[in-house]
Amino acid sequence: MNDMTPTREQREAKLEGMGCKRKRVEDIRFTQGRGNYVDDLKLPGMLHGDFVRSPHAHARVKSINGDEALKVPGVLAVITAETLKTVNLAWMPTLAGDVQMVLADGKVLFQNQEVAFVVATDRYAADDGINKVVVEYEPLPPLIDPFKAMDKDAPVLREDLAGKMTGAHGPRKHHNHIFEWTVGDKDLTDAAFKKADVTIKEMLSYHRTHPSPLETCQCVCSFDKIKGELSIWGTFQAPHVIRTVVALIAKIPEHKIHVISPDIGGGFGNKVGAYPGYICAAVASIVTGKPVKWVEDRIENLTATSFARDYHMTTEIAATKEGKVTGLRVHVLADHGAFDACADPSKWPAGFFNIVTGSYDFPTAHLSVDGVYTTKAPGGVAYRCSFRVTEAAYCIERGMDILAQKLGMDPAELRLKNFIKAEQFPYHSALGWEYDSGDYHTAMRKMMETVDYAGLRKEQAEKRAAFKRGETREIMGLGVSFFTEIVGAGPSKNCDILGIAMFDSCEIRMHPTGAGIARVGSKSQGQGHETTWAQIIATEIGIPADDIMIEEGNTDTAPYGLGTYGSRSTPVAGAAIAMAARKIKAKAQMIAAYKLEVHEGDLEWDIDGFRVKGLPEKSMSMKDICWAAYNSVPPGMEPGLEAVSYYDPPNMTYPFGAYICVMNIDVDTGVYKVRRFYALDDCGTRINPMIIEGQVHGGLTEAFAIAMGQEIRYDDDGNVVTGSFMDFFMPTAVETPHWETDFTVTPSPHHPIGAKGVGESPNVGGVPAFSNAVNDAFSFLGSTHIQMPHDFWRNWKAAKNLGVFA
Amino acid sequence: MIPGPFSYHRPATVADAVKLLSSLGEEARPLAGGHSLVPMMKLRLATPEHLVDLHGVAALKGISRSGNAIVIGAMATQHELLASDEIGQSLPILHEIALLIADPQVRYRGTIGGNVANGDPGNDMPALMMTLGASYRLEGASGARDVAATEFYQGAYFTALEPGELLTSISVPVPPAGHGYAYEKLKRKVGDYATAAAAVVLTMADGKVATCAIGLTNLSETPLLATDAAKAVIGTSLDPATLKKAAEAAVAIMSPAADARGPVEYRKHVGGIMVMRALSRAAACAK
Numbered sequence A: 001m002n003d004m005t006p007t008r009e010q011r012e013a014k015l016e017g018m019g020c021k022r023k024r025v026e027d028i029r030f031t032q033g034r035g036n037y038v039d040d041l042k043l044p045g046m047l048h049g050d051f052v053r054s055p056h057a058h059a060r061v062k063s064i065n066g067d068e069a070l071k072v073p074g075v076l077a078v079i080t081a082e083t084l085k086t087v088n089l090a091w092m093p094t095l096a097g098d099v100q101m102v103l104a105d106g107k108v109l110f111q112n113q114e115v116a117f118v119v120a121t122d123r124y125a126a127d128d129g130i131n132k133v134v135v136e137y138e139p140l141p142p143l144i145d146p147f148k149a150m151d152k153d154a155p156v157l158r159e160d161l162a163g164k165m166t167g168a169h170g171p172r173k174h175h176n177h178i179f180e181w182t183v184g185d186k187d188l189t190d191a192a193f194k195k196a197d198v199t200i201k202e203m204l205s206y207h208r209t210h211p212s213p214l215e216t217c218q219c220v221c222s223f224d225k226i227k228g229e230l231s232i233w234g235t236f237q238a239p240h241v242i243r244t245v246v247a248l249i250a251k252i253p254e255h256k257i258h259v260i261s262p263d264i265g266g267g268f269g270n271k272v273g274a275y276p277g278y279i280c281a282a283v284a285s286i287v288t289g290k291p292v293k294w295v296e297d298r299i300e301n302l303t304a305t306s307f308a309r310d311y312h313m314t315t316e317i318a319a320t321k322e323g324k325v326t327g328l329r330v331h332v333l334a335d336h337g338a339f340d341a342c343a344d345p346s347k348w349p350a351g352f353f354n355i356v357t358g359s360y361d362f363p364t365a366h367l368s369v370d371g372v373y374t375t376k377a378p379g380g381v382a383y384r385c386s387f388r389v390t391e392a393a394y395c396i397e398r399g400m401d402i403l404a405q406k407l408g409m410d411p412a413e414l415r416l417k418n419f420i421k422a423e424q425f426p427y428h429s430a431l432g433w434e435y436d437s438g439d440y441h442t443a444m445r446k447m448m449e450t451v452d453y454a455g456l457r458k459e460q461a462e463k464r465a466a467f468k469r470g471e472t473r474e475i476m477g478l479g480v481s482f483f484t485e486i487v488g489a490g491p492s493k494n495c496d497i498l499g500i501a502m503f504d505s506c507e508i509r510m511h512p513t514g515a516g517i518a519r520v521g522s523k524s525q526g527q528g529h530e531t532t533w534a535q536i537i538a539t540e541i542g543i544p545a546d547d548i549m550i551e552e553g554n555t556d557t558a559p560y561g562l563g564t565y566g567s568r569s570t571p572v573a574g575a576a577i578a579m580a581a582r583k584i585k586a587k588a589q590m591i592a593a594y595k596l597e598v599h600e601g602d603l604e605w606d607i608d609g610f611r612v613k614g615l616p617e618k619s620m621s622m623k624d625i626c627w628a629a630y631n632s633v634p635p636g637m638e639p640g641l642e643a644v645s646y647y648d649p650p651n652m653t654y655p656f657g658a659y660i661c662v663m664n665i666d667v668d669t670g671v672y673k674v675r676r677f678y679a680l681d682d683c684g685t686r687i688n689p690m691i692i693e694g695q696v697h698g699g700l701t702e703a704f705a706i707a708m709g710q711e712i713r714y715d716d717d718g719n720v721v722t723g724s725f726m727d728f729f730m731p732t733a734v735e736t737p738h739w740e741t742d743f744t745v746t747p748s749p750h751h752p753i754g755a756k757g758v759g760e761s762p763n764v765g766g767v768p769a770f771s772n773a774v775n776d777a778f779s780f781l782g783s784t785h786i787q788m789p790h791d792f793w794r795n796w797k798a799a800k801n802l803g804v805f806a
Numbered sequence B: 001m002i003p004g005p006f007s008y009h010r011p012a013t014v015a016d017a018v019k020l021l022s023s024l025g026e027e028a029r030p031l032a033g034g035h036s037l038v039p040m041m042k043l044r045l046a047t048p049e050h051l052v053d054l055h056g057v058a059a060l061k062g063i064s065r066s067g068n069a070i071v072i073g074a075m076a077t078q079h080e081l082l083a084s085d086e087i088g089q090s091l092p093i094l095h096e097i098a099l100l101i102a103d104p105q106v107r108y109r110g111t112i113g114g115n116v117a118n119g120d121p122g123n124d125m126p127a128l129m130m131t132l133g134a135s136y137r138l139e140g141a142s143g144a145r146d147v148a149a150t151e152f153y154q155g156a157y158f159t160a161l162e163p164g165e166l167l168t169s170i171s172v173p174v175p176p177a178g179h180g181y182a183y184e185k186l187k188r189k190v191g192d193y194a195t196a197a198a199a200v201v202l203t204m205a206d207g208k209v210a211t212c213a214i215g216l217t218n219l220s221e222t223p224l225l226a227t228d229a230a231k232a233v234i235g236t237s238l239d240p241a242t243l244k245k246a247a248e249a250a251v252a253i254m255s256p257a258a259d260a261r262g263p264v265e266y267r268k269h270v271g272g273i274m275v276m277r278a279l280s281r282a283a284a285c286a287k
């Protein structure tokens, strides 16, 4: 070897493979304003559509008159439910097995519901037109409180369901009932509660909020009458699913539908479902023969496209007096709004909420969920969350703190006492999941040591004494949260969307000079797939990540995939990528053996190529193998070097983490200060530590927002009172706390590269940490539970209710 | 969030601006920084047919000293207030407040004239102008007049400005050297208007309050001057009982609306706290 020969370390580093803090390749265009988003798209002759929306929460629509609107210069059409009926599209199916009005058909069921679609030559004219459409309403009583939805005299919301006492998920108990879903052993659980030394019961509300990505939902639809083809550019987290839905409801052959998701400015679950805007833009394009753009504004996004959460969880835990948990019983009242437009795998009306036993070894548990209709916007999407895992984590993590308080135990100690032990994995939970791997004790102890948990408790005790002596008006809380997620939906045995199994896919094509392209069925909305996917391939096949182009989002070129949400991309698509790469590698090995004139079995892999065992100087790099694949393959072998993999995961993955929040609250104003936030995440194998850290920062910021103020709130008349960023809490860098991140690594045993997914962990684990901190701060004044969100005035109110101002 | 149609005018002199405003009538509105007006237009809560942009009127710019007063042109931006040494030395509380208004982007565009003329009870400058005893110069077709800030505000978005009149400058008497000042503003986040805020300007003599003025923001339909509260602290050393008394007197005149910032009860309560905190901090920095 001469001096020019790169060392093993240099060869390894050149790949920028897994474990490397590779800079995000997409940021080159994003930081220069060169991203290409839906709203950047301008097609010749493109029209603009916008909605007339309902000012009422619940009303009969007596008439809609668009005559004056059509006189506005530039306005071309006013589309109503009557128009849509001619193409059988006044209603559309939802992912949850319900149906939803595309445009108001006879009545409206929530404020800002889509009533008519005005199509014009520009956006200004469309809005001028909207203001001229005359709609006559007859107001009906609103239904805002989900706890009143099933009252005897509750108003009938869904007249279309009259007489249908069976829904997509079984029998309905009331005209506003959607489904009941039960899991677990009721008798065993009841028995555990009878025998328990200690029990707690608390109704824990997780308020309605919204994913509110920076870029709102939008699309451009263009129907080519000659070819009979429909092209849709949209902000879709799952473009293939959209293509199939359109084929099913618009009766256009699927190969004539082209769905393209260009760059997406954040999704967080908001862009999984199908919205009336997409249907109306498509119909408008079919009617006018011109491309039609629809772009939501911020108010529309917050008030009409899918909300998240709105789960009201009556939580009971049974335990021994030593603090060993013996049973969990949860009843959820789920407010789905006017239509059940949850974006869950089809057979899971409450998502994976049955992960609610969390990180603890519950011998038995029982869960029931009742979904109800109210006069609020439809949805129930997984906001940076794997299908209700966020709600479940909040439920159990608040529950454990409440139990600790009742037992007079430290909440961290109580958790350590009840964790599933490392040797119990794979672990079968009482509510039916098989946890693949975990080491909870190690993670928890690392957190406690790093932050000096004992020291913080001591400081808290001193502060409490000082408060009681009247020396300070500040109280201090420690919020512990230990979450287990279930992500990577999912195995075909239990997950599908509209009958399509939730696999994911990758196709890799290596070019002669050793560069290549990989197309993947997932769709990045900011997660950095173009960076990390190439890193997986780099490590697997020894080609530098910079030489692999990643492409997603075009249904004509990408293999069918179920998209990106629920932290599924790395667990499912990431696995497909590794498997496709391994197929490439297997063929490469045959080519190398042929070229090196040895038996395949005599070769071993070495960073970026194959070498002959025992003869390291006899080797062939992957780059050279790519060339050979196009000119000198073994006799009988097809030339070329490409592979496709469709990956059906054998199980979900179960990331976990230990978080702690240290907070001070001024009781006089309710103003809080987050002093410290430490987040330890275990997502198994870490592909790009920098991207992981970025994901954790973003998710924690959302968790902070949600717990401390971000809500979609309605007044008694059904008006949304938090419909803009003035009132919908969107923290800036100034309000956002400083984040400390840390990790342990427990690889998934069944995933090809041992990775688990991390994007949603911080949102899932962060919310209970913040809420537990607030609740812990107030607990010494005699409170057991204060509902979120914990904004200033509610903190002050809590202090007042606890007699602080007496 | 798309405004309706309007025509745009850009006069070069105050006289031309006034002429345009009076000839175009009720449907014309002056446009300053646009950071209050344009959001209202996007919601179509304001639908002026004509916008008279004041950016071309050089005479509306500038900050200068005239005798014992600082005269600020209506089109001085909040950023320009912050960049002015004159303001920093003579009216340091104006710097403190300007920094609490939204973010740099808003402050680069938003003007003091627009802020005080808008009549939004959430704006911070009006209560301060009342506290400082400022007066506004208004110019219309029939000439110019000066109106005290305390006389200007009549209701939410309802002021002494007559149709066709322009606010051209603000004159602020310079408080005595060594005065104490503080603006306590409780808000939910950067870019939010006050849940409650209190401005205090006072002088101390021998450890006791000699003079004091207290202004309140967003605690009523209009900015408020808390005269009784200010009276209650004169001659005291701001002991806890006096602070409490002042807060109670201030709370007595508050009538905020309930909104997402909190119920009425909360906004009044924290209004009182802001008064106490502003008084204490102002006294501490007085010389």
Ligand SMILES: Cc1cc2nc3c(=O)[nH]c(=O)nc-3n(C[C@H](O)[C@H](O)[C@H](O)COP(=O)(O)OP(=O)(O)OC[C@H]3O[C@@H](n4cnc5c(N)ncnc54)[C@H](O)[C@@H]3O)c2cc1C
Pocket (backbone or CB within 6 Å): B029, B030, B031, B032, B033, B034, B035, B036, B037, B038, B054, B074, B075, B100, B101, B102, B103, B106, B109, B110, B111, B112, B113, B114, B115, B116, B117, B118, B122, B123, B124, B125, B161, B165, B166, B167, B168, B191, B192, B193, B194
């Ligand atoms: C996100 C955000 C947060 C904000 N937060 C705050 C805050 O916390 N505190 C605060 O005080 N302000 C806040 N503002 C408002 C900001 O300070 C505005 O810029 C200011 O209130 C209005 O000034 P402008 O120059 O933008 O006026 P414009 O919006 O142009 O005008 C406002 C009104 O005054 C009229 N007007 C303007 N100039 C004159 C004049 N010379 N004579 C007569 N009438 C005139 C206009 O016709 C219009 O009716 C915020 C704004 C934004 C966008």
